[in-house]
Amino acid sequence: MPRPIHALIDLAAVRHNYRVVRARVPNAKMWAVVKANGYGHGVGDIARALADEADGFALLCLEDALNLRSQGVRQPMLLLEGFFDADQLPAISEQGITVVLHRMDQVRVLADCGLPLAVYLKINTGMNRLGIEPAECAEALGILRAAPQVQSITLMTHFADADGLGVAEPLACFRETTGAFGLPECLANSASLLRFPETHGAWVRPGVVLYGASPMPAIATAEALGLKPVMTLASELIAVRDLKQGDAVGYCGTFTAERPMRMGVVACGYADGYPRHAGTGTPVLVGGVRTRLLGRVSMDMLAVDVTDVPGACVGAPVVLWGRGLPADEVAAVAGTISYELLTGLARRVPRRVIEVGQDG
Numbered sequence: 001m002p003r004p005i006h007a008l009i010d011l012a013a014v015r016h017n018y019r020v021v022r023a024r025v026p027n028a029k030m031w032a033v034v035k036a037n038g039y040g041h042g043v044g045d046i047a048r049a050l051a052d053e054a055d056g057f058a059l060l061c062l063e064d065a066l067n068l069r070s071q072g073v074r075q076p077m078l079l080l081e082g083f084f085d086a087d088q089l090p091a092i093s094e095q096g097i098t099v100v101l102h103r104m105d106q107v108r109v110l111a112d113c114g115l116p117l118a119v120y121l122k123i124n125t126g127m128n129r130l131g132i133e134p135a136e137c138a139e140a141l142g143i144l145r146a147a148p149q150v151q152s153i154t155l156m157t158h159f160a161d162a163d164g165l166g167v168a169e170p171l172a173c174f175r176e177t178t179g180a181f182g183l184p185e186c187l188a189n190s191a192s193l194l195r196f197p198e199t200h201g202a203w204v205r206p207g208v209v210l211y212g213a214s215p216m217p218a219i220a221t222a223e224a225l226g227l228k229p230v231m232t233l234a235s236e237l238i239a240v241r242d243l244k245q246g247d248a249v250g251y252c253g254t255f256t257a258e259r260p261m262r263m264g265v266v267a268c269g270y271a272d273g274y275p276r277h278a279g280t281g282t283p284v285l286v287g288g289v290r291t292r293l294l295g296r297v298s299m300d301m302l303a304v305d306v307t308d309v310p311g312a313c314v315g316a317p318v319v320l321w322g323r324g325l326p327a328d329e330v331a332a333v334a335g336t337i338s339y340e341l342l343t344g345l346a347r348r349v350p351r352r353v354i355e356v357g358q359d360g
């Protein structure tokens, strides 16, 4: 028997979540964002689950886009960080992939390359990460519109705080910069499309919502948004022992039994992608019962309190996050966000994919 850890990937849940977003965005097309290996879920499986529904797929690496093409994915694709070297442009053009331009030198290289291409021009509206400055927008559009092989131009920005203070200032900046050009827009990530319908434009870019986590857990839980978790990180107890009052648990003994207790050892550690910063009290499900982590997470194991979990024995099923235990909740306790937990799933954790129509 293999080590009992696995990540269950529920493709019916991805489709459910896609439809939840679809209902909130009736008039825009949707790029399903599948960067970072489909937020850790497996880019090929997610693309297959959404093959009939997604208007397009947005990702970072040309290699991933070409792999999807070779697997028969015909939808539009968008390279969110653009091209990294001009030698990528022939393949991008040949495969009909849309490319983001976020620097003026990329605008010039693309206009001079002579290859037919659809482009997104990214404007910096205050995130100060990628994007040309608003003052450069007219010049960039002049160059692109003068290049006959440029097939289409969409204007894009990315909001720095759509899940917090909002988008009013950057949206005003964007509209002021681009309003006169009459071009299609693509502005919204998950938080923006849920909170600010005025950012829907021609295309939206949902990522984390498709995987069933909330982009803004402080405002709305995934459940309140009607989302279902796609990944369930599951394992089992591989040891159970009784502790006397005063016994310490794990490295450095950061947890000491306050009274006689029973504890279980779970085959899951930080080398599986479980956050080492999760401390005593982090929620864990054992046999469907909610209990708490004890002491330090080690590389391959963590300890849980099973004092009040009847029947907790070796082989008892454990859920670290997913069905019954939102990744958002575990992330909050560990001082991070669900995005990091999902994308941080380690390669050594086998993925079990439930196809659409199976299970439920």
Ligand SMILES: *Cc1c(COP(=O)(O)O)cnc(C)c1O
Pocket: 033, 035, 080, 158, 188, 189, 190, 191, 205, 206, 207, 208, 209, 215
């Ligand atoms: C990752 C990413 C998204 C998706 O963000 P979510 O918060 O997961 O919806 C959208 N747009 C860009 C440019 C991104 O890099």
